Amino acid sequence: MNNSTSNHHTRDLRKGRFSETNRSYLITTVVHERHPLFSEWQIARPLITELRAAEESDLVESLAWVVMPDHLHWLVTLKSGDLPTLMQGIKGRSAITINRALGSHGPLWQKSFHDHALRKDEDLQAIARYIVANPLRAGLVKKIGDYPLWDAIWLR
Numbered sequence: 001m002n003n004s005t006s007n008h009h010t011r012d013l014r015k016g017r018f019s020e021t022n023r024s025y026l027i028t029t030v031v032h033e034r035h036p037l038f039s040e041w042q043i044a045r046p047l048i049t050e051l052r053a054a055e056e057s058d059l060v061e062s063l064a065w066v067v068m069p070d071h072l073h074w075l076v077t078l079k080s081g082d083l084p085t086l087m088q089g090i091k092g093r094s095a096i097t098i099n100r101a102l103g104s105h106g107p108l109w110q111k112s113f114h115d116h117a118l119r120k121d122e123d124l125q126a127i128a129r130y131i132v133a134n135p136l137r138a139g140l141v142k143k144i145g146d147y148p149l150w151d152a153i154w155l156r
Helices: 002-015 043-056 083-102 124-132
Strands: 023-032 060-068 073-078 112-118 150-152
Touching: 023 060, 023 083, 023 124, 043 060, 043 073, 060 124, 073 124, 124 150
Parallel strands: none
Antiparallel strands: 023 073, 023 112, 060 073, 060 150
């Protein structure tokens, strides 16, 4: 994908974006150039810390998430603020910490993110099961319990 196509796609992701408190969203964000940065679980820990901090700060209720080698899927209910500010904070702080740990610099995440506002009739638990089963479908593990980078409130 050339730069102008990439920039056009990024703008399209933001078109019509509206953040509604008390609404659930499925958020997906991708590592810069889809580099499999999170293949080593220790590198993902700062990102997971940021996801938990967002919940502890009462910005979201985190329903389920999985950190894949080159992207994140996160199912949340937005409690305050808006999605762009939430994701800017998560991605910015995790990038600083991860780059520092790796002794690197530069972009860690692709510029934007994808969000899907869930309808009232969508089954949150079914979506959570789908999210946490990503490592199985990708062939990374034979059973989900073998994959260390996921969580869901129904299993706490």
